[in-house]
Each structure stands twice: as C-alpha cells, then as structure tokens.
Amino acid sequence: MRVVALVGPPNVGKTTIMSRLCRTSLEVGNWAGVTVERRTCVYEFRGSRYRVVDLPGTYSLVTTSEDQRITRDVLLGRLDEHPDVIVVVADALNLVRGVSLLLEIAELGHTHLVLAVNMMDEAERLGLSVDAQTLERRLRVPVVPLSAKRGTGIRRLKRAIADVAEGRIEPDPPRAEYPRPILVAVRRLAEELERGLGEPRERARGLAIKLLEGDVDLAERLGGDLSERVERLHRELSEALGRDPRAEIKRARDDLASEIVRAAVSGRPALDRQARLDRVLVHPLWGGLLAGVVLSGVFALSFYLGDLLAEPLEDAFDALGDWARRALPDPWGGLLGDGVFAGVGAVLAMYPYILIMTLLLTALEDTGYTARVAALLSGPLSRFGLHGKSVFPAALSLACNVPGVTGARIIDDPRALTVTVLALPAVPCSARLTVIAYLTGHLPDPWRVPAAVSIYAIALLTFLGTAALLHRLLYGPIEPHAGTVVELPRMRRPHPGTVFRVTWLRSNEFLRKAGTVILAASIAIWALTQYPAPLGHGSAVEVIGRALEPVTGALFGLDWGSAVALLTGVLAKETVVSTIKTLHLRLAPAQAYVLALVSTLYIPCASTIGAIYSETGSARLTALSVALNLGVATLVGGLAHLALSVA
C-alpha cells in the first residue's frame, strides 16, 4: 500500500479533501505518545491502494507547537511514517504561503510532490484566476486545481498522485537562492551533520537549513553540543549579513514563491468586503459590543434549547430509577436506581447544553468569527499568559469544562495552550451554575442575585490569576505581546458537514466519560452511602465527613454534611446539591454562600481531571492544576468565611 501525506497551512480544507478522496474508511486516532489527532483513510485507484495521512496544519516547518512538530518530524523521516507522495494543499487566495511551504518541503530532499490548489471556486468568484499550467511549468511539480467543497478536481488529484507514485512523473522543484554567507554556513553545518550523525547528504542539507532558521527544538533533539554550535554560526551570520539570518532564509523562499505565483495568477481578489467587515469586527468598541451580543445570544440559546431537551431526559432517568427501585430486589434496586440511573442521569442531562453550545460555537468558529473575537481580546488576555483564542475554550467551559479542555486545541501557541487547559477548571460550568443557583436560594431576597454574580466574578478573576501564576511557574515571566498575533481567516458561510463532524468530535468525549468514569464513580459513591449502614445511620461517607469536619469547620465554618457534599462533588459538581438533599442539611446563609463559592472553585470534577490528563499527557501538570484549584479555593473560601463572620 502506498502512503500519501496531506500537508498544508491550517484552514485550507485538508480534511474536506480527505473525505472526498476516500468517502468512507476514515479512521481517527492519536499520534504515538501525544494527543494530536491522527486521521487516515484508504482509497483505491488504478488497481493500487493508497493510505492517506492528514498531517497537522502548519505554516512552516520551523515548529512552535506540538502538532506542527509531528508534521516536521514526518517530513524529516524521524517518525515511523514514510510517505510515498506528499500533497501540499494550498488556498487559491493565499497561494504564496502554500508554494513557499512546498519549496520548504522540497529542500528537505522530498521531490515526490503534488500541489493541490483548493478553493478555486471561491477565488474565481472573487475575481482571481490561477493558471495551473504556468504554475506547473515553473514549479516542475504536478499542480491540481480543485474545490473540495464542491468535489471538483478530485479525480485529477488521484491521477497526479498515482503518476508521481508510479514514477511516471518525476517532479523537480526549484530551490531558493540564499545569500553566499548562508550557503557557506549551510554547507559547513550539513557536512558536520553527515559526519557526526550519519544523516544522508540531501537530508543533512535540509536539517542544516532548518537549524539555521532557528528551530531550537530540533537542535536540542539532535543532541550533542549542536545548540551552541548553531548559536555561534547564527552570530557569525548576523554579523556577515547585517540582518537576521532566520528572516533571510524565509525571505529567499518567499521571494521565489511569490515570483512563481505572480507569473501564474491574474486579477486582484475583491476582498474589500472582507476588509470592511474586519474594520468593524475588530474595532474595540463596535466589535466588542457585537461580541458581547453574540456570546450572550449563544448562552441564552444554549440554555433555552438545552432546558427543552434536558427535562425529558431527566424525567426519563427518574422514571428508570423508580422502576428499578420498585421492580428489583435490594441491593440491586438501590444500586441501579440511586447509584447508576441517578448519578449517570444527572451527568447525561448536561449533554443537551453541551451539544448545543458546542454546535453554536463551532459554527461561529467555522465562519471565521471566533478569530475576530480572539483578535479583540488577545491584548488583555496576553497579559495573563493566555492567547486571544483562549476565549473559545473558556466560553465552552461555561457549559462544561470537558469540551472546553478538548476545544483548547485551537490555540496555536503551545505555552498559552497548556496554561489555558490548566486554568480552565476555574470557569464555572453549568453544573456549578446549578449548585450556585440552589445554594444562593438560601440567602435572603435582595442578596440572591448579587451573591451569584459575585461568585462568577471571583471565578473569572481566579481563572486569570491562576493562568498568570501558571505561566510564571512553568515558563517564567510573561513575554509581553507574544500571544497577540491572530490569523483572520476569510469570513464565510459555515459548512454544515464540517460543523457537525467537529461538534461530534468535541462532545462525544463527554458521553464516553459518562459511560465509564462517571458510571464507576456513581456506583462507588452509592456504595459509600449504603455501607456499612445506610446514610444517616453511620455510612462510610458520614465517617469520612466527620473526620474532615475539623478542617472544613475551621476554614470555612462548614460541618460534616457539607464536607460530604464537597467530597461527592468531585464526581460531578451537581452532586453537591443532591447530597445536601439526601442528608437533609440545614445551611445558614453565610454557610450556603461559602459552600457555593468553595464548590465552584475547589477541584476540577473527575471528568475534567481525566480530560486535562488526556490533553496534556502529563500527570505532573494535571496534579498542578488540581493543587492550584484546591489552594485557591481554600484561600478564597477561608477569606469569605472570615469576612462574613466579622460582618
């Protein structure tokens, strides 16, 4: 079977091309050792089978993030995946970037290339025409114009792939011309790599270029004293050129790419409408107001539609529970009714909210609007070590932290991504909204709403504060402005197929957890409330709660019952409410407020902890997130208790 790799910048439609190539047989997994999505599929053409691998979107092969590193490593032959043909996917309206990437890949010694120019229909509509033949002649690589959305050009792409794979066409892409001092440095470094590390000649040259272009991660991974060696060469080059050699290398490639593209493209795209839109959408006042309206609309709609769907779901689980308690002998009736159906049902009832909110936010992302909001907020958020795009997972987290953590993948800055994922649990999800609403109901009338609002405000400040703290702990002082560059993709109508697929990917994780972790934990907690004696008569949770009472009493003024509520809340935050109800707890207004505050902040729920672990792949980072939450909640809850008991 032959292997075809799809490479290209983000947002050029690689995934759509993939679904057009194969129709079925799409497999989604992870790259070995990291949690970056790995999509493959298989198709047949002219009697041969081809396996397509979608490499993570990347602007260049000098990497800044985990997923881009995978693309680079595959192309450097450092991963167990050796493509027979590499298809570079370019956007017809940003052709230079695609061609430049193709030249960069060719430099690593790959000649088995095909250039797929996607979104031809859109380019033509905007008044731009691309002459594929001229492009092909200049690039000496097969060029296939296509529109993945409409499905045109796919057969031609398969033919070009087969021609290259079978050796009928031998591409021979041109090379960028570098200034002499750079060429000399590349040759010297390449010889050292060849001798020292036994790299084959052609690849050694490519590696040398990447190292001089400033790929620090690569230098570290190749080992030895390479980092220092490159650093030295870099200084020499900067002096000889009087300019930054990293920029010079990119410039040479981009210049060649834009010269080639200019020969093949005619007409100027009519992007005035886009520009006019952006003047408004990225305006601090008008754009900000609009973002406020749009995001409030998303929440209102999610909760309105979510309520409609969640209620029958809750009723169904209640009915199932009643049936189990009636129809089955003990302890099975209790186990199913009070443990499984009550626990899993409570969590599953969240799914409609999550699904609708994820759907709406994913649709907004597909139109390109999310990038505009990110651009607006990138300035303030970057001061806390976050990225403009952190706003997307944060918004999603208001429904549920699990899709929020998974959705953080759209952040293309690796540090900001980690910081966002670890700080997200401070954002109150809808489960915690239930807790906050129930507990603030214990307060006298004029105080209910302000109390609830104050908890949200404290949680938001905690999110920003822990983010800044995490950045300092993990990466040192925050570099000003680093997270403020945001690409603005063209605004367009959302593509339903993409939106549904991504929504499903983002939300199904939650369903899977409901069936595994939450199911197990529900049973465990039910058992703890039943043995050795039923709740209220010396069950295990009561014993644990009473053991914790001295701590929660001293810190927050909360007795053993609230301690039990907090313990069970680790499973899923709304359990705090059901525990209070089963234990028939009486709470004074101050106690209710402190308990609401602490339950909001104290720990990510079991599913979120799982999601953080699977996103970061690090027990250390997950533990750090949990510890920070516990610390902050103790501090804030303690202060609130103190303030309220003084007042």
Place this chain on the structure above:
Amino acid sequence: MPKSLAEVEEGRTVRIVDVVAGRGAAAMLYNLGLRPGARVEVIRSGPGPVVVRTEGGTFSIGRGLAFKVLVEEEE
C-alpha cells in the same frame, strides 16, 4: 525613516524592516510570514489591534506588538 506599523494609515502598503520584539513574539510573526522584507497592507488601524494583509493571509496584531514592528512606506 522607518516608523512603527501602529502608525501607518489605513489603506497604505508598507514593507517590514525590522521586528524589535521578544523571541517568542518574533518567532510567531516570522512563521506567519510577517518578517523583514515582507510587504503588508494595513486594513485597519486606530484604537485596538492592527489588521494587515500579506500575500499569505490576513492577520491581526496587538497594538503593543505593532509598535515593535518597524516598517518603511513604499514609494
């Protein structure tokens, strides 16, 4: 005389001369093709982020960072 990207009028096309920002910010800009030598058209300026268009796409750059990108007006 080079000036900063934040000071360019809307609608003008300029060439980037230098980026005097920290390592992380500079690497981010370079990767997106916003490096010395690149031509950029300023789509929006004024308060808030600066929006520029290059041959490679449209980007928003925080105002603080835009002050650190030195550019030259095209004649």
